[in-house]
Amino acid sequence: MRLGKFIQSFGAMAIAAAAFSHASAADITGAGATFPYPIYAAWAQEYKKVTGTGLNYQSIGSGGGIKQIKAKTVDFGASDMPLKAEDLEADGLMQFPAIMGGVVPIVNIDGVTPGQLKLTGGVLADIYLGKITKWNAPEIAALNAGVKLPAEDITVVHRADGSGTSFLFTDYLSKTNAEFKSKVGSGTAVKWPTGVGGKGNEGVSANVQRIKNSIGYVEYAYAKKNKMSHTQMQNRDGQFVQPDDETFKAAAAGADWAKTPGFAVVLTDQPGKSSWPMTGASFILMHKSQADSAKGKEVLKFFDWAYKNGGAMAADLDYVAMPAPVVKLVQDSWKGQIKDGSGKAVW
Numbered sequence: 001m002r003l004g005k006f007i008q009s010f011g012a013m014a015i016a017a018a019a020f021s022h023a024s025a026a027d028i029t030g031a032g033a034t035f036p037y038p039i040y041a042a043w044a045q046e047y048k049k050v051t052g053t054g055l056n057y058q059s060i061g062s063g064g065g066i067k068q069i070k071a072k073t074v075d076f077g078a079s080d081m082p083l084k085a086e087d088l089e090a091d092g093l094m095q096f097p098a099i100m101g102g103v104v105p106i107v108n109i110d111g112v113t114p115g116q117l118k119l120t121g122g123v124l125a126d127i128y129l130g131k132i133t134k135w136n137a138p139e140i141a142a143l144n145a146g147v148k149l150p151a152e153d154i155t156v157v158h159r160a161d162g163s164g165t166s167f168l169f170t171d172y173l174s175k176t177n178a179e180f181k182s183k184v185g186s187g188t189a190v191k192w193p194t195g196v197g198g199k200g201n202e203g204v205s206a207n208v209q210r211i212k213n214s215i216g217y218v219e220y221a222y223a224k225k226n227k228m229s230h231t232q233m234q235n236r237d238g239q240f241v242q243p244d245d246e247t248f249k250a251a252a253a254g255a256d257w258a259k260t261p262g263f264a265v266v267l268t269d270q271p272g273k274s275s276w277p278m279t280g281a282s283f284i285l286m287h288k289s290q291a292d293s294a295k296g297k298e299v300l301k302f303f304d305w306a307y308k309n310g311g312a313m314a315a316d317l318d319y320v321a322m323p324a325p326v327v328k329l330v331q332d333s334w335k336g337q338i339k340d341g342s343g344k345a346v347w
Helices: 003-020 037-051 062-070 085-090 121-128 164-176 178-183 200-210 220-225 245-252 293-309 311-316 324-337
Strands: 028-032 055-059 076-079 093-108 155-159 196-198 214-219 232-234 279-287
Touching (some): 028 062, 028 293, 037 055, 037 220, 037 293, 037 311, 062 279, 085 093, 093 164, 093 200, 093 220, 093 245, 093 293, 093 324, 121 155, 121 164, 121 178, 121 232, 155 164, 155 200, 164 178, 164 214, 164 279, 196 200, 200 220, 214 220, 245 279, 279 293, 293 324
Parallel strands (some): 028 076, 155 196, 155 214
Antiparallel strands (some): 076 279, 093 279
């Protein structure tokens, strides 16, 4: 990973974010998932240079993005939990995937280096259920021979807001631990049995950095940017893997986008020796009928540009660009579904 470029890009995001608050009427607006914020901000800065059109994107969590697009207060919403076909239909929405990436557990344990600690889905779920409470518990020690684990209490950190990152995390834990599925389940917001909350990936990262012997979960770019100790995870094929764009790609390799209504593919716990088990796509939500067709077209122009020109920036931030065949499917869906008030295709 080109960490220098990442830090440089993340610094540029702060500049872009400041500029977002002074968006002009010609700029496009979006709100939602914090998971893709680093790449959306990087794309927005470059797109502004090339076209003069800005993006005002509010990184408020997937739940907030869904609410805002339903209320028509933004030009697009963003969610890491894809909406079901019936929910899209009920609200006159369509969705498409913009980018893929991974969710990673992060820990703050003295002497434990990034990628050193190994966990399984079952053990991770038991930590979040409050059943495993010490770092030197037998279940963790058995996976980590030779790693010095402290006899200290584990502080669990989770999201406090409605979050697509939480959806991916809880969806995976529900697939690997029956008790977690029955007691907590999956969703953008769940009732956590234990732990402290943080708002956004930023809040979870800050809490884990601040609290010794804590564990949390964030989008991978945040873990890299903050130089946090992520864990290895055992995947569905029984292999322990590290998170990076290659293991995210491996998880996405078998996805059947064409046959999934609304492109609602969930990439957690995918087969494959190299697959990262908490991989996911981030989705854009737009109204099928555009009250302002010119603004709707500007949104599509932005994502068309990002599909064509944003791959290198995505790789620098350890995201995975959508494959060309999927982009073709998405753009065909724009032509068929997004229309102006008279029924004419916007794209």
